[in-house]
Amino acid sequence: MAEEIANDNFIQIDKMSVDQAAGAFVMVAGAIGSLLLVIWQSKCHCKVNLCYIFSCERRPPNEEEMKSLKDQAKKLKDMKKKEEKILDKEEEILDEVAETPRLIPKTKSRDLEPEPEPEIDISIP
Numbered sequence: 001m002a003e004e005i006a007n008d009n010f011i012q013i014d015k016m017s018v019d020q021a022a023g024a025f026v027m028v029a030g031a032i033g034s035l036l037l038v039i040w041q042s043k044c045h046c047k048v049n050l051c052y053i054f055s056c057e058r059r060p061p062n063e064e065e066m067k068s069l070k071d072q073a074k075k076l077k078d079m080k081k082k083e084e085k086i087l088d089k090e091e092e093i094l095d096e097v098a099e100t101p102r103l104i105p106k107t108k109s110r111d112l113e114p115e116p117e118p119e120i121d122i123s124i125p
Contacts, residue, residue, distance in 0.1 A: 016024075061069070
């Protein structure tokens, strides 16, 4: 009687093929890898010890690293400003040189500006 109750509590799993087993392994490995990636990219202090095979440590950036990051951000902003100035000058030159209206809309503030509609002369001779 006790054996029947014990057998009823077990869940039977069908046999799976090799490709299904490989897919399950990849999904589990991906989930574990994603979790480790989130932990590793966080700025908190953490140590990873995987079965005593390797031990890694991540600490928040110190003051020198923060200064270098701040300098990099400032350089990016300066480059964007220079790029916008170059684009503005390019648009001015194209407007001066072009005899016909441009088909490419002006994007000075990165918003599309409507071109004025040309006037049509409808005169009957």
